[in-house]
Amino acid sequence: MRVVYDTAGRTPVRAEFQYVEGSSSDQRAENLPVVQPLTFPLGTGQVELSVRSGQDRDLSWLNRRPTDSQDPGVTARFHSGLPERALFVSRPDDEGLVHVGIHNGTSEQISLRPNTGEQFTHGEYEVSLRYTVGTTEPNVEVVIASKPEPLNRSILQLDSVHTGITVGSWVAIQRPAKGAQGGIPGDAKLAFVTTQVVAARTAAYTNYGITGRGTELTLAAPWLDEFDVLLSHVRDTTVHAAGEPLRLADEPLGEDVHGNEVELAELYDGLRPGRTLIVSGERSDVPGTTGVQATEVVTIAAADPAVDPQLPGDHVHTRLTLTADLAHRYRRETVRILGNVVEATHGESREEAIGSGDSDRVNQTFALWQSPLTWLADDNPLGATPVLEIRVDGVLWHEVDSLAGRGPGERVYITGSTADGRTTVTFGDGISGARLPSGHENIRAPYRFGTGKAANVAADRITQPLTRPLGVTQVTNPRPAKGGADADGPGLTRRTIPLAVSALDRLVSASDYEDFARSRAGIGRAAARELFDGRRRVLHVTVAGTDDVPIDGDSDTLRALRGALTEYGDLNLPVRVDVRELVLLLVAAKVKVARDHAWEVVEPRLRQALLRRLGYEGRELGRPARLSDVLATAHSVPGVDYVDVDVFTGVPASAMPEELTGILTDPGPPKASVAAHPATYDEKVHTVRVANGETLSEICAKYGVPLAELLRLNPDITDTRRLAKGRSVFVFRGIRPAQLALLSPRAADTLILTEVK
Template sequence: MNPHAPNLLSLDGDYDIADDGWVVIIKPDQTEIIAKPSQVTHVSLAAYGISGKSTQVTLPEGKEWILPSDEPFSTVRETVIYIQSEELELAEEPVEENVCGGTEQLIELDGLFVGLESGRWVIVSGERDIPGTSGVRFSELAMLSSVTQNVQLSGDQSSPLPGDKIHSFIKFADKLAYCFKRDTVTIHGNVVKATHGETRKEVLGSGDGAKALQSFTLKQPPLTYVAAANPSGVDSTLKVFVNDVQWHETRTLAALPSTARNFITKTDDEGKTTVVFGNGREGARLPTGIENIKAEYRNGIGKAGNVKAEQISLLTTRPLGVKEVVNPLRASGGADKENRDQARKNVPLGVKALDRLVSVQDYEDFARIFAGIGKARAVELSDGRRQLVHLTIAGADDIPIDRNSDLFRNLQQALLDFGDPYQAVQLEIRELMLIVISAGISVLPDYQWEPVVTDVRYALLDAFSFDRRELGQDVMLSEVISVIQAVRGVAYVDVDILRGIPEKIADMEHPGQRRLLTPAEIAMKVSGSLMDDSGDPLMDSNGKPLKEPLARVAVNLATNKSSTILPAQLAFLTPEVPETLILNQIS
């Protein structure tokens, strides 16, 4: 039997070929034949002086692989056959457009996601698109403005793209703060708001109707307070139940009716909270019972709750269906309770406005006593269209405040609720300016350098700390010299550098926008070099940069500059950046 015929292939061995597979035949002259076999058989074959098992492939009509004009022997020896085909899924066309957000950009997701709807909050994470720079990652909160389920249209937008599957298409309500490289973007859709504090349930004790002003202390301090749009800026998480009926917290028991189911709370210097009930004349007494006073609350508060992005990865309890958890955004707005000095400063402010905001000063005082706010400065400005009250805030102890945080949003809402409804108010977060000081110090005879320089460093960090500086307060060279000279053991001081490094500067390439300083610009400011009007360093006769401390570091209040309102600046020294305070000994 002839092992080869125009429509019959006898292979050099026994192979597994799928019934619905394909074969590709490449002849010596590079002619390609692609066909699906009409029959595959496994036979024993003897030809060319040898015998063995072979797989015979019958090709369909019109797919002859060897012709009468072909040289039989060389064609058989040099023909290559690919037989074990594998089906490949159709790859999707890559989309390379950056993700910038806004209602104009329709963003195609990589699959079909049910449950998405307009008004839903999501978190966008990815690498920012910065020319000449890579690896800068960022996350931000965004709201969906529209969600559609569809297929991608062809180039002329008239018909569906052949073979495309249904995808989800979304639009964001606003433009994102930055544009992201699409291949690095992850959009987190299962987003929930989380606040600090662990839930506790406990029995406070037993009520005694014979006792007036009965009190109980919570066993798990400190009590958690969450941000709220009220004059104090917080709401307590404490709920008290008496005989399984909820009683409500009030600011004072005075003038309450004798049947009022209310209580007040007191917190001592150690953070322990005590619940106090009425005396039967102002507020109801507790009914007699056994362990009938119960409390439900959360404990934990303060700056410790301002965790970094992606720091949370575990849940104390895992609800059904939850696989893992992460916080793409940092937490912000968590502040420690007021100390006595802060309370002395803020208490008088609380009685000035009386929760009615009329003057510009009222807005400033109201913001300063709002929980979580450390500093505030209000000024009246024009944005070119109208007069408005511009309010710049800084967090207590300079805690981070994000524009999407509860603290920022609740303060903004409270200003609207308690202020003039016809008065435009613009709320902004302070712009940081780091003070840079380099000084030489000579110590008096018999004084050691190390103790003296330690005292000088402490005195400077205290005098120019966040607590002692105000928004828009300039830094004077005379202040620096006075603080250093007042330290015991200092003979004299020679200040070499006094500069301020602003958080942002005007972006000349994009008018009306602000940008972060480059490392070279920061290094130039730290060096203390004097600049000319164009920003270039001034040189002495030897070609070296001229250095001289500024007599005054200007720290700006909120102002309208080039049709853009800039927030007030806050300048202070921080021990977190030790390179900003350099002290050398003068021998």
């Protein structure tokens, strides 16, 4: 029975009845008050409903037929197939209490406070009371339920089918606290039960007048007690199931990645000593600066499984030992290590027949079908080797510089080129080198073609493999591709051919080293000079790539050059090779166009002339750039009346941040010349001039020097506190390579030409 009050929660306005047995249900609702006792059928019996005065607290009247009254207290009597009970529900008294009485010879009176409940046994029935306020319909609910047959208290019937719950898995059963259930008695230990599933099946069951299919779990421990007999007792139960085991999170490491040991998060197979890796990330060794990315190639010295028993939760992982320390320090969360690393060079592979041999002919010559032929860096005097094999009837023949002096049986050939750039192969005449044997297309050439500056692409630009071996899903180039150069043109060939014969592959003087380096493939400029490096005398060679293409200090071109200088030079003379230091010229000028000439025609001509004169083609290492060169070049262009140069200066790559900021902010009047120093030993010293001193980090940020490098240059600094005023600190000490001052067409806004109207 449910008695509903008005919105003020004072007067009963409706009585609702529901009878449930098995899967059948019968409901009835009557508006209150009733004029006289009302009798109506419900389920298998009858209900007699009446109202009476709620002022009489003596419940002995329940044994008698209630009298009619206009002061509503609701009385209901159940007969004939229903539990023989008389129920009384009063209106709230002055203290807000509702009094509920139940009688069948034995009387029970319960006083309920708002939003509380009560549960007890009355004879052979379970009685549950609930007084609810704070809603649109304040009400009192009285449930009389027959005691069910004893249940297996370890059986848990879920409301629907859950296939993810398996035998042996854990479930957590959470029920509202006793206070939330209105003080209903029960075992407090069953408010939260954690146990395992012994059995699980999909079942169809009928409970509480509801039928349906769901998952029935048999638990290892009970989750019900003898008081859990009504749907309301278990309706608010929450079951947490189908969980997954979770490992505690590792404690984050804040230390930067540096040195020659790197600990990986997991255990990785296949990492063997000698394998090449690529380490990239954001540098943390540049104070005051963030976002500086770096990438370097390292080699594994050892890869061992490791686990720290003193570290809680540690698991087996891989510890890498590198052959050398990392060049930089990296922020740990940004570090990425690539393990599937292979060396790649530009060029497409091809194997094809290039002709047929004829033993009656001498000095047969054939041309490759594809061009240009790919050349790779080598430590021979030429500096490069073509990727070409010549096989005649499956036998390998060898390339030589000249057929002169070769025997009649030597399987050799020489290479040349045609006017359109195709590579030719020429064989002997039977006296100087062997003739070709006769055969049909018996001369085959596996080779590669494709070369030049077009291959110098930025990092992460190579993403489309021509073939996909099993397991390869993606490719990329973490580092920029550098060192590619076009074939020597006629002008460069005229300059390098005399240099190749000047030293005759025997390096004695500094000029021999310079000529030898300059004549090699991929090297466009070279300057050699004997210097003191701080410990001893060395021969320093500064080089620049052809057309000033970028060259890394560890590139194949420089490795091959260093090997060749060691092989063909003086073993007792230490030689050091560095890449040039760029001095980028900045030019801004106003140009007056002569009468009857158009700016649209004159400006491109003047720009090209300045790039030829002050660009790579007209510059040498260690040679200063002069303002007179700009003026002379401009006046040699037809259509230029006069030139007014506003800016003529240079930005060296070694400029410190403060110096660079000053140049770009206020370049000043045009300089008569922009210096380009030859290779020299340099020491740059910073003197502390701040009254309260400076820290090492502040000095590093000012000059852009890593802290580790600053400590290496100043081994006498052992105190990391502020340096006192007047203290001198080395910020650079070593050899600076020769400078190359030039205008670069790749640098925007370095040559600005404005027309004078």
